[in-house]
Amino acid sequence: MPPAAPPPWLKAAPALFLLLWSSGFVVLKVGLAYADPMTFLALRYACVVVILAPVLLLVRPPMPRGASVWGHLAMVGLLLQAGYFCFTYLSLKQGMSAGGIALITSLQPILIGLLAPAIAHEQVDARRWAGLGLGVSGAALVIVAKASIDVLSPLGLLFAVCALLCITGGTLYEKRFGTQTHPVASNLVQYAVGLAVTAPLAFWLEPMRIEWTGPLWASLAYLVVGNSLVAITLLLTMIRHGEASRVSALFFLVPPCTAIIALAILDEPIPPLAWPGMALAAIGILLVTRARPASPR
Incomplete structure (x- = not known):
């Protein structure tokens, strides 16, 4: 079937x-x-599964048909929800600094550019490679300026690399095998897979400490709605309707945007070195995402 037209809000x-x-x-x-x-x-x-289950019963969207479609949804959930987030948290637990994890996972657009021609049948031209190089340089400057990149544990480093491979694999898998499944159904499958992996790991690795405070509830509500429901749906939709290398390049702007938001909310200062890094990342994004000039006829 031909791909569906991009939604107007894209x-x-x-x-x-x-x-x-x-x-x-x-x-x-x-x-x-x-x-x-x-x-x-x-x-x-x-919380995501509890919210989506009654929504599924109320909306009654078309459900995936065929074992292969269910398998593709489950694989994306395994790579993105279970793999990427689990390995990120495990890397932190093993002593890897947040700056170190951010620096490693910021290499994702470079891996996408290398693998997209073979897996997603995309071509990455010289201009886009230049943008990818500027983007990763800018992201690295922001990260180095903001945080330590110490590697305290070889196991923590291994988990960070696994997180990088999972988010790269999930992006390419969605681009190669993604289906036009209703977002309620696809999200429910993917987060159920994530829950099936993370709950046993939490029981096995941690005392499962939770302090039911106002800030915890506020943080949980924002992550459930803003990140798990809205942001992931936007990401997968952009991948499905665009080129994986262009969409993944947006992650170069995550460290600069995070630094600005942390300044506004947590009053965390932005070091002088971070500002040229933000400029480099922005220029890199412009080069990667700019449409190719139309070829003359």
Whole structure:
């Protein structure tokens, strides 16, 4: 079947996705002060499933047909929801600094550019490669300026690399095998897979500490609605209707956006070195996402 036409709101999706995804790191920092990491992640996924299940019964969207479609949805959930977030939290638990994880996972657009021609049948030209290089340089400058990149544990480094591979694999898998499934049905399948993985890990690895405070509830509500429901839906829709290498390049702007939001909400200062990094990342994004000039006839 030919791909469905892009929805009209897709033009606003990159800016909204960046705002929600970047602010999620700041909000997560608040929530993790009151709960163990894997326990908080499992609680987040459980809330998403509890919200989506009655919505599914009320809306009654078309359900996926065929075992292959169910399998594709489950695989995206395994790579993105279970793999990426679990390995990120486990890397933190093993002593990897947040700056170190951010620096490693910011290499995702480079991997996408290398693998997209073979897996997603996309061509990455010289201009886009230049943009990818500027983007990763700018993101690295912001990260180095904002945080330590110490590697305290080889296992933590391994988990960070696994997180990078999972989000890269999930992006390419969605682009290669993604289906036009209703977002309520697809999200419910993917987050159920994430919950099935994270809940046993939380029980096994942690005392499952949760302090039921106002800031925890606020953090949880924002991550469930803003990140798990809206931001992930925007990301998967952008991947489905665009080129994976262009969409993944948005992640170069996550460290700069997070730094600005942390300044506004948590009063965290932005070091002078971070500002040229933000400019480099923005220029890189312009080069990657700018439409190709029409070829003369």
